[in-house]
């Protein structure tokens with residue numbers, strides 16, 4: 265029904281491509297970003313809660329994000345854990361990207377679906393974004409460092425206390441591609457039961 269050879273290749277050749285590998289200053293067409301978001305929206309979702317929530321930062325929005333995450337890190341990190349090089353990275357890294365999409369999970373009020381399943385649904389949405397970016401030849405990477413798990417960061421990304429910030433999806437045109445990926449054989453992770 266589909267070209268399985270191409271789909272196998274797409275999945276197996278998808279790599280994380282980091283901001284240092286992007287062409288600085290080269291902006292991805294918003295129509296591609298819209299396709300990436302549209303495909304995210306087609307992830308599986310238990311109970312049709314569709315819990316993924318995104319904010320898209322580009323242009324001066326990237327400066328706002330950089331400023332916010334650096335300030336938040338400085339303000340809410342205990343002095344003994346604070347690292348100046350990390351602070352600087354939070355200021356610099358966003359400016360290397362074309363777009364950054366914050367990855368949020370919106371908790372449904374009823375709590376009927378277990379929280380872990382809502383996180384899983386968002387992870388499926390992110391994989392859709394990864395694969396779509398790969399298909400368009402765009403570099404992408406899911407980062408969960410910096411202020412990802414800072415409670416104080418949530419309102420900036422339109423998230424409430426019961427929601428979760430799960431990280432940031434960086435996007436950019438590729439200057440230096442990632443090397444081939446590596447995985448241990450799947451057979452080591454699977455047990456078949458046939459009777």
Ligand SMILES: Cc1cc2nc3c(=O)[nH]c(=O)nc-3n(C[C@H](O)[C@H](O)[C@H](O)COP(=O)(O)O)c2cc1C
Pocket residue numbers: 278279280281405406407408409431442445
């Ligand atoms: C939930 C999640 C969070 C991640 N967070 C980070 C991160 O904070 N920093 C980082 O360098 N890579 C992060 N990654 C990317 C992984 O490092 C990457 O997927 C892994 O090295 C395998 O490489 P590949 O994506 O090219 O196959 C994250 C991946 C996932 C799934």
